[in-house]
Amino acid sequence: MKKTKANNNTIALNKKARHEYHLLDKFEAGIQLQGWEVKSIRAGKCNLTDAYVYVKDGEAFVTNINIQPLNQASSHVICDPIRTRKLLLHQREIDHLVGGLDRQGLTIIATAMYWKASWVKIELWLAKGKQSHDKRDAIKDRDWARQKERMMKHA
Structure with a gap:
């Protein structure tokens, strides 16, 4: 019989991103970290809320x-908690991101940071900013779905 290990690989989430943006294309990127950063991440001292990605000279940075x-x-180490970190992506993925930025006017949002084996990965999305009326529509739809669930449960 196989023993199942109940573990959660998620390090940090950017919950605000789904409210602020229409998420279009998903990417997974590695991140270049220093030793002290890995230790801090293992201890849960990471915040992804205001993170954003940009591309400069054919390389992606967060x-x-x-x-x-x-x-x-x-x-013994000089630590900068919000330093710019290089993302590890294939060239064709970077080209796809640059195409979305330049041609379509999109932005790149980091939505999650998680463990994949022993590596720290970041979930990136090409995203389009929501207008305020889009946000209201999303809230209205979410509330209606919640009310339907309640009605179905009591029926």
Whole structure:
């Protein structure tokens, strides 16, 4: 009999992204981290809320990921919690992202950070910003779905 291991690989989520943007194309990228950052991530000291991605000179970078240093790890290293970190993507994926940025006026949003084996991965989406009326429609649809569930449960 196989033993199932109940673990959650999610490190951090950007819940605000689904409310603020229409998510179109999904990508998975590795991230270049320093040793103290990996230790802090394992301790759960990571925030992805304001993170965004940009492409410069054919390379993708993510900024505004807040990784707070641990006291033990930061005694001998100068730590910058919100430094710009390089993303590890294939060239054709970078070209696809650049095409979405330039031709379609989209943006690249980091929505989740998670473990994949022993590697830290980031879930990226090509996204289009929502207008305020789109946000209201989404809230209205979500409320209606909730009410339908309640009615079905009591019926």
